[in-house]
Amino acid sequence: MAQLSYAGTMNDMSQLPVRVPVSDQGAIKAAVKRDGVVIVTDLPGDEHAPGYWEGIAGELPALCFGNSNLIPGEPPVACLHQEFARFEQLQMLQAAYGDEGAVLSKATEGELARKAEQKGLPHFTEIPWQHGLHQNPHTDGYVYGDHVPDHIFLLVEQQADTGGESFFVDGERVLERLRTGPDADSLLPLLETLVYDQTESAETGGYFQGRSSKGPLFGRRPDGRLQWKRMLGKDQLQTKEDMQAVPVPRSCWAVTPETRAMAAKIGARLAPEDVLRRVDLAIQAESENAGRVRLNKGEAVCVDNYRVLHAREAFNTGERRLWRVWTWTTSSDGRPDGDGQPVSTPLDIHLDLTAPDASP
Template identity: 35%
Template sequence: MQTGVMPQQTSDPIEAYSLVEMDGAAILVVDGTSADTAVMAAAAVLGSRLRAYRQPVTIATNPTAGQGVFFDRTTRTVNADSAAHGPLHVDGYMMYGQAYPDVIFLLCSEQAPNGGANFIVDGLRLLTTLASDPAQRELLRFLCQYPLEQSSPTGVQVSGPIVDRTAGGRMAIRCHQHQRFPENKPIDAPHKGLLDGWRAVTSAAAAEAPRFRLRPGELLCLDNYRVFHGREAYTGTDRLLHRIWSWTDTAFGTPDPRTADGRADDITVVPW
């Protein structure tokens, strides 16, 4: 089964939501490339489901090559490492722990001259593939039941299985480079082998997933509980995107706006 996703395009926000429900991803073509455009388009896609969103964050490029990635809180800018291949991941687990955003948006403002292609892996299809293979029973059991550390060492602590469920029963599948065994628990070889197996399966899926380059005015919409995403390295320093993290009525929860990121204005709670 093909687990990579090539997101379908539309200029209708309601259709974009339908596509996200069907495929886990969509591209909404919008009229503009500003952060405000991204906020308005995200709200139009989610409609009355929207409960909260984080103020836009700019994804730019670290002008100093080789310095890696860093977040500038003053300008709300992620300075990406253009030389690095961005590994497959879900967003927001470091900052929000279990209450990580369930729908995320990336509006392309400027694309790189070369490279910078995105790729998406459908976690749900990946699980279905594993479930259909009798040889993968132990891996599937591990994914659904074994509690792992699910944040970065400096992030909001959270432990849980890779395949989790909200109180309302929505499945949430996590994939990121920080998934690891709890420090207070001895690691046995079979379980280590299963985590290595999950990494191998997701790496292979990432390698096979189709690549696509967002163009200015294209808003990538992702079900962050279902699909994993990454991007290729790129050239130049002009690549620019606006990112919106959002929480709907079926997310694990919404972040407390008084404490999230230490900024009272970082999270906007939508009255409903």
């Protein structure tokens, strides 16, 4: 039976997700439904056992939602996010030393200098460190077009020494902000009618040529669940400028001739580009408001990827290891097979391994 103590609402001021033990499936589902995000704790098993982290990551969807609520498909784990604070340095070390370079990236400066000297190579610690930058709020899996995973899990195997706090931007709050803006009457109808191209593509700054997706920016599913997505280009997924970025990070929604024709037909009082700008500004404002939470080792965050954007702060030292799990529940639009191809799995997408912390 669900324990009432875990059924408290997300703190309205800080918007921090509640923590719920994995054994309480009812409370997990309730929190996801209410808040769009929950932190799952107290995972079973021995973390020192071989293959523990990938194994438990793969079990998370069934543990949290129950097998009968999932659309079957392999593999359960999309990838390991290994994020390095010293990314540029690591790349140099790997170029010079191959696999040994990854080990050396954790070496002390003295060890590194000695190694470089032995090999007659430059002293790699002189290379400026690339710190883990601030990551902007986004939806995961938009490469799948209309078939993004409807829930995602991020399990922390290793948290950064400092920084790396997670934060979440609830689409409901973004909408609420837009509802109370000065030109809400002109804006609101356009959010759910104007059709934009929402396909990930190199043209709009994306990593991949994703499956095609077109539609209004916000929609509501029959059960009332909000559905939207925010795609960010390569240069906007992470920013050095943090919240002060000007202009604000821009979503990859694209205005097409169809968008313009529709805007003219319905007598839109805002240009399609102005609609996009207002939504990005609202996301940015909500990003500043959102509470920050540092996930602990062994905790997993579960996000309603239809409704809530996720992001994290910069981290300054060390590295982070997160297991990313993409899940299609029976409440989703289905696992991606929209182009008539065999049912895909996340591993069908070949991620650029030279940038392990950059893929959304």
